Amino acid sequence: MTLLNETHDPLLRCWLPSAHAQGADFPIQNLPFAVFRRKGRTEPWRGGVAIGDQIIDLAALARAGVFSGHAAVAVQAGAGDKLNALMALGHGVWSALRLALSRALREGAPEQAALQACLVPQAEAEYDVPARIGDYTDFYTSVHHATNIGRLFRPDNPLMPNYKWVPIGYHGRASSIGVSGQAFPRPKGQTLPPGAHTPSVVPSKRLDIELELGIFVGEGNAQGDAVPITEAEQHVFGICLLNDWSARDLQAWEYQPLGPFLAKNFATTISPWIVTLQALAPYRVAFTRPEGDPEPLPYLDSPANRAGGAFDIQLQVGLRTPRMAAAGQGDASICRTSYRHAYWTVAQMLTHHTVNGCNLQPGDLLGSGTLSGPTLDQAGALIELTTGGKNPLQLPGGEQRVFLEDGDSVVLRGWCEKPGAARIGFGECWGTVLPAR
Numbered sequence: 354m355t356l357l358n359e360t361h362d363p364l365l366r367c368w369l370p371s372a373h374a375q376g377a378d379f380p381i382q383n384l385p386f387a388v389f390r391r392k393g394r395t396e397p398w399r400g401g402v403a404i405g406d407q408i409i410d411l412a413a414l415a416r417a418g419v420f421s422g423h424a425a426v427a428v429q430a431g432a433g434d435k436l437n438a439l440m441a442l443g444h445g446v447w448s449a450l451r452l453a454l455s456r457a458l459r460e461g462a463p464e465q466a467a468l469q470a471c472l473v474p475q476a477e478a479e480y481d482v483p484a485r486i487g488d489y490t491d492f493y494t495s496v497h498h499a500t501n502i503g504r505l506f507r508p509d510n511p512l513m514p515n516y517k518w519v520p521i522g523y524h525g526r527a528s529s530i531g532v533s534g535q536a537f538p539r540p541k542g543q544t545l546p547p548g549a550h551t552p553s554v555v556p557s558k559r560l561d562i563e564l565e566l567g568i569f570v571g572e573g574n575a576q577g578d579a580v581p582i583t584e585a586e587q588h589v590f591g592i593c594l595l596n597d598w599s600a601r602d603l604q605a606w607e608y609q610p611l612g613p614f615l616a617k618n619f620a621t622t623i624s625p626w627i628v629t630l631q632a633l634a635p636y637r638v639a640f641t642r643p644e645g646d647p648e649p650l651p652y653l654d655s656p657a658n659r660a661g662g663a664f665d666i667q668l669q670v671g672l673r674t675p676r677m678a679a680a681g682q683g684d685a686s687i688c689r690t691s692y693r694h695a696y697w698t699v700a701q702m703l704t705h706h707t708v709n710g711c712n713l714q715p716g717d718l719l720g721s722g723t724l725s726g727p728t729l730d731q732a733g734a735l736i737e738l739t740t741g742g743k744n745p746l747q748l749p750g751g752e753q754r755v756f757l758e759d760g761d762s763v764v765l766r767g768w769c770e771k772p773g774a775a776r777i778g779f780g781e782c783w784g785t786v787l788p789a790r
């Protein structure tokens with residue numbers, strides 16, 4: 354487990370004023386990674402680290418040769434068009450880079466001028482999917498989501514008996530994962546409308562969102578070797594926001610007995626910035642189970658996981674309709690929750706994924722599953738927020754929604770905040786539904 358060190362000190366001052374702006378997502382204690390380039394140019398994609406309203410261009414930093422040792426190796430690996438090479442180097446090397454950047458960004462640092470020459474304003478940047486994602490697995494770690502959606506899909510058997518023993522997941526699809534700003538046509542597919550006897554192929558009428566976090570795998574494991582829970586977090590590069598768009602009408606017809614397929618693989622949107630577990634260390638919280646629930650099996654249990662395996666990451670979902678956008682309005686908040694309510698931790702997901710000898714590789718992505726909290730306003734999907742489409746959401750200007758309509762945009766936001774620690778933000782994850790093709 355990552356211990357607090359000098360990089361977490363809330364009193365650190367950066368020489369860049371925007372790193373201290375009220376509510377800034379990217380202070381000197383955060384230092385998340387993305388892949389970016391300047392908008393509208395043909396310049397190469399490369400890795401970058403956020404500070405305030407700027408990006409430290411890792412390709413420029415590599416050319417400048419500011420760092421030495423492990424930190425220099427990490428900068429070189431992060432200079433390419435995907436972060437896989439950096440992810441593969443392992444947590445010792447990422448920590449060295451974090452420490453070197455933290456020190457070079459502090460007021461009075463001798464590296465200030467050299468780093469300043471490597472800054473690109475975030476306002477001038479566009480982003481790419483940060484890694485070559487070989488495999489994407491989506492978990493199901495909110496017991497509240499599993500219960501709520503289970504009640505809608507399987508009224509007689511909402512929560513399956515295995516739920517409290519196995520971190521359930523399914524293999525998703527990597528090819529359709531896009532970065533914030535992704536716009537995709539409404540999916541078509543087979544559905545069996547209520548009362549019909551034969552299915553038909555139609556544009557989905559029950560297009561939904563799923564508020565999730567995405568966990569990027571760093572160093573992989575050899576095929577055949579399980580990762581013990583005590584080492585699981587060393588294999589995690591960091592965490593982003595993830596929207597697992599879901600066509601509920603396709604899902605209801607296709608998902609039994611093998612699980613989600615075309616209802617979920619047409620698009621998945623992630624935020625550009627990957628926040629490291631190091632940055633999140635001040636926001637660890639105890640992992641606890643409700644009274645009377647079984648303790649995790651020994652391979653999913655450790656003192657460190659119990660003491661601080663969960664993270665208090667605040668999450669919010671906003672919706673902006675075409676009418677709101679035309680009126681120049683921002684999004685309307687439809688959900689607020691925290692990752693702390695999850696039933697399984699990051700370490701447990703990763704360990705369970707490898708218990709059978711399955712090999713994870715640098716750049717693989719694990720979805721947390723929809724992060725619904727215990728109350729209805731904390732639900733991370735429209736199907737829950739509207740009780741299966743029965744209770745429309747009331748939006749500003751008198752509009753209503755049950756499921757998404759063409760032109761709707763959804764934004765996920767995440768941040769950590771508490772007295773005595775720096776705010777750690779995830780930025781935003783936007784996606785837009787286009788008409789069916």
Ligand SMILES: O=C(O)/C=C/C(=O)CC(=O)CC(=O)O
Nearest residue numbers: 492493494502503563722723
């Ligand atoms: O319970 C079901 O049959 C379906 C569940 C989901 O649609 C959720 C899924 O993708 C996993 C998750 O996001 O929690």
Ligand SMILES: [Ca+2]
Nearest residue numbers: 491563597723
């Ligand atoms: Ca999901």
Ligand SMILES: [Mg+2]
Nearest residue numbers: 597598617620
């Ligand atoms: Mg999806």
